[in-house]
Amino acid sequence: MFRPVIPAAIAHPVRLLPLSFLALILVGTLALLLPVARAGQHAPDFMPAFFTSASAVTVTGLASVDTSTYWSPAGQAIILVLVEIGGLGIVALATVLGLFIGGRLGLRTRLVAQADMHVVSLGEVRPLFQRVAVVMMSFQVVIAAILTLRYRAEYFDSWATALWHGVFDAIMAFNNAGFSLNADSLTRYAGDGLIIIPICVGVFFGAVGFPVLAELFSGWRRPGRWTIHTRLTVWGSLGLLVVGAAGFLLLEWSNPGSLGPLSWHDKLVSGLEGGIMPRSGGFNSFDWGQVRPETLSFATVLMFIGGGSASTAGGIKVTTFLLLAYVVLAELRGDPQVTIGSRSIGPRVIRTALTIALLSVMLVTGSTWVLMLLSDIPFDHALFEVTSAFATVGLSTGLTVHLSVASQLVLILLMFIGRVGTITAASALVLRRRAPRYTLPEEQPIIG
Template identity: 70%
Template sequence: MRPSRRLHIPAAIAHPVRLLPLAFLGLILIGTLLLLLPIARSGPGSPTFLDALFTATSAVTVTGLTTVDTGTYWSPVGHVIILLLVEIGGIGIIALATILGLFIGGRLGLRTQMLAQVDMHVVSFGDVRPLFRRVTVTLLSFQAVIAVVLTLRYRAAYFDSWLESVWHGVFDAVMAFNNAGFSLNTDSLATYAGDIGVIVPVSIAVFIGAFGFPVLAELYRGWRRPSRWTIHTRLTVWGSFLLLAVGSLAFLVIEWSNPSTLATQPFVDKIATSVEGGIMTRSGGLQSFDWALVRPETQGIAILMMFIGGGSASTAGGIKITTFLLLAFVILAELRGDPEVQIGRRSISGRTIRTALSIALIAVMLVVGSTLLLMTLSGASYIEALFEATSAFGTVGLSTGLTPHLTAPSQLLLIGLMFVGRVGTIAAASAFVLRRRQPRYHLPEEQPIIG
């Protein structure tokens, strides 16, 4: 009997932290090649390489920034390709492969479980199987419910055929739950501005999708017992509601008299649009108004929200809300003079704090540096460049209309930002500088003057 031949993965890339970025790069490459097919474009000729690469990256990273109009530039085949890339990218290519293996009945090897850990941010190997099952059921079920709600509304008010209503309902449900800003309409959600039957379901899908898969799994087990939630779930859930309240209220107050956004809308529509403005800036990317016409103060708040992002291991980007709140508790502990950082009767390890600081500082350097480069390469103003760079890094997809008019180098810069924002600053950096062995010695300590 001949021995079975196993695929050998070079040791240089075999570590899960390195395989994760490579897996996403592979999916982006496949998506680019598919979008380059002539049948993927609605007009004559094949799509340009840069448009295909940008769209594939934006779809895999569930961002939604585009260099072309999604509804008119791409054909129905192109739309299906984008939909599949968003769905696969949303749950993680490694997670999807593991889920398929579970349903087929295959076994999970140690390396596969380690890969799943990195992508899903689970703590122990025992959490992988049940987590993936719950994620799959929750993901598909929630998208199906939102798709049905949107389909019924579209058929009743906007489209004459059931086929068109179903397609728009499914597409928008997938984009909303995966926090991707693609739309089949030229004006995104502007056609449905003020329509609670559309804006509310889409906003709910974006909000829930930004929780993160581990949080959804824990809520599935015990949503009625908040006192037993983990610190991660508490920070994510209550922090998300806090940012929603702050963002929505700020949008309502600042834009109340702006004729380009809220001034001409009835009171109920103002509330709905404000809630949308508070949710979509976290990572949704869909919009029922033009972000180029909002007040500068609103753009500034949106930039902060995009930078923070959503929950860890979710379809949202940014530094993540847990990172943001953890750093807030670090500052609070320093001001109080506490010897350690405590959250909800739990102490936070120094390693976790260092990771949070590293993520935040790397993100600041990436966004600020990219903003300066965008200003240099495209001649954009500071606020325009900062808005676009933060949207790309946070995988949000909101735009003031600058992206389609950027030069090729500037668009390549946004591609890099979207990739790092999806894979994660720590994973992307560690993929190239990861140390195989931990040092077995400790150097003498010294305390430089701080402040």
């Protein structure tokens, strides 16, 4: 008999993850279909409820209807809960609750958590979730407090309204979901650093990834002892932040549709936003439909890269992108191994990175083609919308609300795959993997 490569105890939790997210999307749809969730006298329609639930659970932020006017405060609260659960992860949330309530973790729960959070060893699961809960709540409370004070001082006359907006935006920021209680997102706050910068900070750290935050929490004073994963994620995220902000400022500085009318101070604040939000934030203080085509392409690349692994961000992930860059560098140098610092990278990790990248390229390319067939939209806008859905970013050039039902279903599928992950989704469809009992002779086809 053939020996299975993936043990059944681990394969089953891997398959359970997509089903868990799908179940939450269906539950969220039913909750949003309640009459109390819709503003006004009309009952909610199915497609807006389904699309909004999928976007919230996958912490994307794409909206087919205006969140501020279509949904009532009860509906907005449902969206908030779905985003919070989806951001932390269904399994992660259940594990954290089990820790605080029962103080024990079963083996199956640890295996499910291991598959969801990409933890290397089972022994890391319990301390990781404890730190995740503390760090996540701390970020959200601090950001909510800063935003509430600013909203009350400058924009709202009621403390209750300021608090609701502050809490809502803080949770959306850290979970990298772009839902907003304003029809124009952050446009009315353009250039206000006391609002834009705290939201950007929440988006940045939410996109770093839970394992990295846990390691930074315990060893931030010793960067020389960080793991390769943490080094790649931290320095890669900072590098992409600088490149993204600088590139956005250079391309949009004089554009009358975006940064042109702003003062230099407001331009710098918006430039920081333009460098962070395409990584998975989804908020916007300017109209992405008015940016230059070069900026749209530049942002599409940032969205495709995404944030850190096991984070609220999407994309192929920073570590995957940088690892492939090291693979190319090693090949150009003729090195026999791919090395990062004083560590070598195994072929299995390289194959996984290549698989994720190629599957993502095929998925985004094919979905762009399908979206162009279903809707009469230009290529660059279709690619931007598709990448935003796949990378769970939530930015839009304004097309989402005008798309047909079939096109919205394409975006829902992309958001689901982008949140669950291409490897996890593929693993969930494979019942058993078997290793061959023999190896075949090698042959080298001509490459290039």
